[in-house]
Amino acid sequence: MTSARVPAALLGACAALVLLVAVAFAVGRFPVSAGDLASILWSRLTGTEHGLDPTIETVVLRIRGPRVAAALLIGAALAAAGAAYQNMFRNPLVSPDILGVSAGAAVGAVLGIFLSLNVIMIQSLAFAFGLGAVGLVYITANAVRGHDPLLVLVLAGVVVGSLLGACVALMKYLADPYNQLPAITFWLLGSLASASPEDVWSTLPLMLLGLVPMWLLRWRINLLALDDEEARALGVDTGRIRLTVIAAATLMTSASVAISGVIGWIGLVIPHFARMLVGPDFSRLLPTSILLGAAFLLGVDTLARTVARIEIPLGVLTAFVGTPLFLWQLATARKGWQ
Amino acid sequence: MPAGSQWQRQDHPFKTLLGLLPAQGGAVRVDEMDLRARARNEIARRVSYVPQAHAAFFPFTVEEVVLMGRTAHLGLFSSPSRRDREAARGAMARMQIEHLAASVYTRISGGERQLTLIARALAQEARVAVMDEPTANLDFGNQVRVLQHIQALARSGIGVLLSTHDPDHAFICADRVAMLHDGRLARLGEPGATITPESLREIYGVEVAVVRVPLGNGKERRVCIPGNTL
Secondary structure (H helix, E strand, C coil): CCCCHHHHHHHHHHHHHHHHHHHHHHCCCCCCCHHHHHHHHHHHHHCCCCCCCHHHHHHHHHHHHHHHHHHHHHHHHHHHHHHHHHHHCCCCCCCHHHHCHHHHHHHHHHHHHHCCCCHHHHHHHHHHHHHHHHHHHHHHHHHCCCCCHHHHHHHHHHHHHHHHHHHHHHHHHHCCCCCHHHHHHHHHHCCCCCCCHHHHHHHHHHHHHHHHHHHHCHHHHHHHCCCHHHHHHCCCCHHHHHHHHHHHHHHHHHHHHHHHCCCCCHHHHHHHHHHHHHCCCHHHHHHHHHHHHHHHHHHHHHHHHHCCCCCCCHHHHHHHHHHHHHHHHHHHCCCCCC | CEEECCCCCCCHHHHHHCCCCCCCCCCCEECCEECCCCCHHHHHCCEEEECCCCCCCCCCEHHHHHHHHHHHHCCCCCCCCHHHHHHHHHHHHHCCCHHHCCCEHHHCCHHHHHHHHHHHHHHCCCCEEEEECCCCCCCHHHHHHHHHHHHHHHHCCCEEEEEECCHHHHHHHCCCEEEEECCEEEEEECHHHHCCHHHHHHHHCCCEEEEEEECCCCCEEEEEEECCCC
16 A cells, blocks of 8 residues: 555544444444434533433443443554554564463452452552563563573563463452352453443543554664664664563553453454555554554444343454454455565 | 684674674774764664565565664654655665565565665665675575675775675675684785685685686686685
8 A cells, every 4th residue: 555545544444433433322222323422422512402311411421432432442552552562573473462461450350359349449450460460571581681582571471471370260269159250250251341431531541651652653663573683783772662662552451451351352463454454664554553443342342232132242252253354354465474 | 804614603793893792892983983882873873784685574665674774863753754765765776676665575586685685774874884694595696786786885985894604705895804713803804815725724624726717807806616626
């Protein structure tokens, strides 16, 4: 795709996203038409009365709105973090979880449930443990000298991740099987059903805090895809850029996982879609990944709450919907890895 | 032009020159500036690096790869400007690979990749270019082509420091030769004076004859011929 066509494609993708948001409001147990949605938003903006049933307003502002916003935010964040990590680890099979952020967040959340803490504490623990796990991995990897730094990072991530997995397994084993175990299982499968306006407002600044350095460093993140010594010989302080990218991606992923539970797949596969569409240049890859990730998670979450009588766990549905899409794209796309 | 025997790690002196490894002693200076303990982009504005043509991990275009050479001239948060694109275009023109600008780096030939990496070093606009076996893994025609380009660069005023396993390459394009053996400097000087049957026997442990061959234009070149052919 030539650079001149990219803005047009991005505009098209934004329009598709707006349409998808309208659909997300219009379906479900309490459908809100696009007209009602517009007049409620307009009344909020201007302070005038909309003259609609207050129930509709509650649905829009307290229930469906936060859920839609959370889906957009989390989808965008996971895809952005995945795109940055795949460049940095020079490997298209890498997901944001590679350094143990999800495993850490899972331990935090499960610990919170195990100790019967309230929702805010559970989310805070998940967020803190996610950051802590990656911090531990980074410090361990930095202490080891004389090996390829990326290899050591991945190894440390895998090892720490499996230790944290064992911690989760232990707490599941010890948990009360009637109250706690279902809650733990539910959290580990991922869901946006309980997303509140407070969740959205507390997550948004963290997402931006991660996204801004990623966007600012977009050119240098391209060079991280080169051999480490080559990138340094080209004038890039790879150690610092890498630390910044890890910190940014971890912040975004940890904040996401804290409110949604573990949602795999998006951070691994959406950046592939994006790379097949616009190539590997991060200044195009990042916005494309963000748009695709947001649209994908919103689409899947809308399906999750409408196709069956019960909510389908997001972690399950993303894979069920995403895998055929991905295979189809893989079979038809020309741009990709090689 | 350091030549070294096959089994020793001869890339270490290069990494020290590029500031990628700390010096075990002495100093690395370019234009009277000591490169030790300088920021990466300061070093990169003075010394560029041409690695062996390698497979890339992601399908960047040739133009994007060459543009990466501009990084040392960019601010931390900047992306290449139009002026950087012009510099990249100029570098590609000098390597005669303009027609490849939109090609995907992972899908071009080894020789084209090597020229792309040299163009990237040119775009870096450093006084010195350090090249790590740029002719390795290339077929005969591409080896000659790459060496000719390197020779032209050296004549245009860029200092080229090139490592090779082939002493004939030194005869083709070197002004001075440093022969490394067991991690030490064994010989240093003009090609004709350093690359001799004695030094080659000492370093590689094989019998080699060095003969002069007339090139037909009144000049002649030395060539290494292996075996007991004296």
